[in-house]
Structure formats: C-alpha cells, structure tokens
Amino acid sequence: MIQPSGDLGIGHYLGAIIHWLKLQEQGDSGLFAIADLHAITVPQSPEVLKKRTLDLVAFYLACGIDPDKSIIFTQSHVPQHAELAWILSCLTSIGELNRMTQFKDKTQHAKRERIGVGLHVYPVLMAADILAYQADKVPVGADQKQHLELARDLAIRFNDKFGQAFNVPEPVIASYGARIKSLTNPLKKMSKSDQDVNSYIALSDTPKLIEKKIMRAVTDSLNNFAYDVESQPGLASLIEMYSVLNDSTPMEVVAEFSGQGYGGFKKALAQDLIVRVGEIMDRFSQFRHDEQLLLDVLSKGAEQAKIRAQKTLNKVYEAQGLL
Secondary structure, eight states: OBOSOSOOBHHHIIIIIHHHHHHHHTTOOOEEEEOHHHHTTSOOOHHHHHHHHHHHHHHHHHHTOOTTTSEEEEGGGOTHHHHHHHHHHTTOOHHHHHTOHHHHHHHTTSOGGGSOHHHHHHHHHHHHHHHTTTOSEEEOOGGGHHHHHHHHHHHHHHHHHHOSOOOOOEEEOOSSSSSOBOSSOTTSBOOTTOSOGGGSOBTTOOHHHHHHHHHTOOOOSSOOOOOOTTTOHHHHHHHHHHHHHTTOOHHHHHHHHTTSHHHHHHHHHHHHHHHHHHHHHHHHHHHHTOHHHHHHHHHHHHHHHHHHHHHHHHHHHHHHTOO
C-alpha cells in the first residue's frame, strides 16, 4: 500500500514493489491498495490528489502488477476499511497510538493543537486495511513492522473478547532491501516527500540527474568495499539497491566490486537505475495516457475487494452483537 503523495520515486519500487512481484509470480493473489485515506491525514490539494492517485495506478501497472492476477483499488472505494477501523479504534488504547514511532517523527516539530486526529489514529486504519482481508502473510517494510504488530495485537484482542473473527497475520520482511535509505542521510528512509530532492531518485529524473545523485550519494571515508549496515550504512544501502535491481545478494555484489573502489560501483548502479527507470517510465506513459483504463482497473478492483472485506465485516458485526 502506497500513499498518493509526493513525486513517484524509485524507493517504493526497490523497497516494496519488486518484492510484491515475486509473491505475484508465486501465484499469490495480492491486494494492492492506494492509500488515499491515509494521504489526507495531512493537507492535500483535491486536484493534485486525484492526479497522483491515477499516477500511482499507472505506476503499479508499469512496474508489473497485473490486474488479472492481483487486485488494485483505492481505500476510499472500499468503505469497509473505514467501518472496520472504527470497530478496531474502540479496542485501541491512547497509549498504543502514542508509542507509534512514525507519529512521533512526523509531529516532533509541529504544534500539538495543529496535529490532526487522523494522523494520530491512522495506524488503526492501517490495521483495518490488513485485517479486512484475513491475510496470513503481509509483506511490509522494516519501518512498518510496528504497525503490523498493532494489527496483530488488535486481532488477538478482538478474538479473545468476542470470538474468532480474524486471522493473525505474520510479517514478511525481505532480508535486505526492505527499507531503501536516503542518498543524503543513510540513517533515514528514502522518501519521495523529502524536502531535499537529492535524497531520492524520482521517476521523472533525467539520466544525467540520476547519475549525479548516485555519484554524490553519501558513503564514507573508509575506502573499504564491504557490506556493513552498522559502520557503513550509506554504502550498505547502495549495495542493497544494486542487489535488488540485479536479483543478487549483497555478498555477491561485494564479491563483484571488491577492490574497485566506490566510484566504479556507483557508476554501475547509476547505469542500472537509468535503464530500469527508463523502462518503467516508458510503460508508465502508455498507461497514464489511457485514463479510462486506469479507472476501469480501480472499479474492478474495488468490487473484488468489497466482497472480501464485507465477509470479514459481517463476521465482526455478528461477533460483537451489532444487528
């Protein structure tokens, strides 16, 4: 699930979509939502939100998500998400929400009275996004593990109190590449909404700009080509990017570039990114120009998602005594 906010970037492709594609290829029928309800926890221009939502549909398709094998839809088209979120919010404590690290990060510089309630409670909506479909396994980035833990806690809490209504999902976190780091600060996640445009690769970046950003990406002064997340986080993140792009392991990348220095490796990574971004953008342009196709994909996906989510909601209502 990706929010339609900010520029489309390579971070979500490398950190999430490539891993989703592997599940799709294994025959798992995935549900890929566009988190438009999550997006409005901060102010959004209606026109821009609509555009970015359709951009994201085209991006999913361009990256290889197949609407004949998987379900693509927007949160707002499936009202069962919001209904279930209300039920779950009644089981969620303020303390649990206050402990969410992403809420702390996003509000540490904001005045408390200006923070919207939606930003505080959106982990409950995220729990509903997951539990509505009785998922057994949920692919998540390392930074989303805390939110999945809340979903698991709420599922167990509801089942204990009202009877078995939810599967308790297990996280699926890739051993590497699950959290692509900022190019300018490898201690932060790469984000397409970052104010520093040099910190991420946007799909709209030119080949020259992609190469410039990668060549300037923060590494270290050790001049030791090794995969060490703790002492060389910048280089480790770049190695993970290369390994995900080439379906290899970080150790294989180290073996390939050992003794060549950082510069040669960065050039190879930049070239691979330029090729992949070019391929995605070519397909993206084709899909984006057929707006009716995108709307049809969302309509079909919403109908499929509603049927599955309503089965869960019926079970929850009955268990809780709601007529």
